[in-house]
Amino acid sequence: MNQAHTHAPRHGASHGRHQVRGTDGQAEILDLDAEVLAEHIASITAWLPLKTGPRQIxxxxxxxxxxxxxxxxRFPDAHVTAVDASAEHLQRLHTKACARGVQERVCTVQADLDEAVWPDLGSPDLVWASASMHHMAHPDRALRTVHDALAPGGLFAVVELAGHPRFLPENAPKDRPGLEERVHAAADRLQAEHMPHRGADWGPMLTAAGFTVEDERTIAVNIEASRSEAIGLYALGILQRIRSVIAERISPEDLTALDQLLDTSSPHSILRRDDLTVRTERTVWAARHT
Known part of the structure; x- marks a missing residue:
C-alpha cells in the first residue's frame, strides 16, 4: 500500500540531485510526490478536526x-507507527527518520493490510491512510478493523487522489495534442479493472463501518514547474510507469509521441519543457470513532 498508483517496471533517469532508479522506481516516485506536494500534505494535517494533539498515530x-x-x-509530541507491505519502503523511511533525528518517534511495521488479521497497532488517537485504501481488496473489513483499533473519540483521516497528476498543457505535444489525456484514459480503464475502489466516495463506507464523518474536503493542486526541479522528474517517472502498462492500449502514433517525451536524450524530452504544471485533486474524509 502506498501512494504510487501504477505498479510496473520502468526505466531509470537522473537529473541534478534527484534520481529515479531501482527495481521499479516506485520508491523514488513516492519521494518526489512527497517533495512536490509537501505544502498540500501539510495543509491537510493542519486541517484535521482534532480536539487535542494526538500522541499515538x-x-x-x-x-x-x-x-x-x-x-x-505537525504533532511534535506524537509517535507514529508506519505500516506498509514493502520492506524497501520501510527501510527508506527508517533511513530518513534517522537523518532527521526522529527515529525514536517512529516505529515501522511490515504488514499486508489485505490479511484478515492485522498486527497489533495499539490504540491510536489518529489513523492516517493516504492513497492506500483504494488498493485494498476488502476495504469494508479494513475500515472495521481501523474502527476497532482507534481509541474512543479518535480520528481516521482517509486521503484519496482523483487520479494520476496531469503535467502537460492540453495542446501538447505539438504533433499530438491531447496525448496526456488519452494516455491517462487508457490507464484509468485498466486500473478500473484491478482497483474498483479508486475514486470511490468513502463517506458511506466509513459510516457503515461505525464512524461519524465529521468533515470532507477536496483540495485542488496546481503547481508550476518553476517552483521545483523535481516536477520534471515526477512527470517523467509517472508517465514512464503508465507507459509500461498501457503501451498496447494506445495508438502507435500516441506511443511514438509518448516515447519522445520519455526519451531523456531527445530534444522533445519532458525534462526539457518549461510549461509543466502539477494538476490533481485530493479528497480528505475526517471520520470520528464514536
Whole structure:
C-alpha cells in the first residue's frame, strides 16, 4: 500500500540531485510526490478536526513516509507507527527518520493490510491512510478493523487522489495534442479493472463501518514547474510507469509521441519543457470513532 498508483517496471533517469532508479522506481516516485506536494500534505494535517494533539498515530500504507513526516512535523509530541507491505519502503523511511533525528518517534511495521488479521497497532488517537485504501481488496473489513483499533473519540483521516497528476498543457505535444489525456484514459480503464475502489466516495463506507464523518474536503493542486526541479522528474517517472502498462492500449502514433517525451536524450524530452504544471485533486474524509 502506498501512494504510487501504477505498479510496473520502468526505466531509470537522473537529473541534478534527484534520481529515479531501482527495481521499479516506485520508491523514488513516492519521494518526489512527497517533495512536490509537501505544502498540500501539510495543509491537510493542519486541517484535521482534532480536539487535542494526538500522541499515538498510525500511518497505513505509509510508502516512503510522506504522511509520516508531515504528521511528525505537525504533532511534535506524537509517535507514529508506519505500516506498509514493502520492506524497501520501510527501510527508506527508517533511513530518513534517522537523518532527521526522529527515529525514536517512529516505529515501522511490515504488514499486508489485505490479511484478515492485522498486527497489533495499539490504540491510536489518529489513523492516517493516504492513497492506500483504494488498493485494498476488502476495504469494508479494513475500515472495521481501523474502527476497532482507534481509541474512543479518535480520528481516521482517509486521503484519496482523483487520479494520476496531469503535467502537460492540453495542446501538447505539438504533433499530438491531447496525448496526456488519452494516455491517462487508457490507464484509468485498466486500473478500473484491478482497483474498483479508486475514486470511490468513502463517506458511506466509513459510516457503515461505525464512524461519524465529521468533515470532507477536496483540495485542488496546481503547481508550476518553476517552483521545483523535481516536477520534471515526477512527470517523467509517472508517465514512464503508465507507459509500461498501457503501451498496447494506445495508438502507435500516441506511443511514438509518448516515447519522445520519455526519451531523456531527445530534444522533445519532458525534462526539457518549461510549461509543466502539477494538476490533481485530493479528497480528505475526517471520520470520528464514536
Amino acid at each position: 498510525v500511518d497505513l500504507g505509509c510508502g516512503t513516509g510522506a504522511g509520516t513526516f508531515a504528521l511528525l512535523d
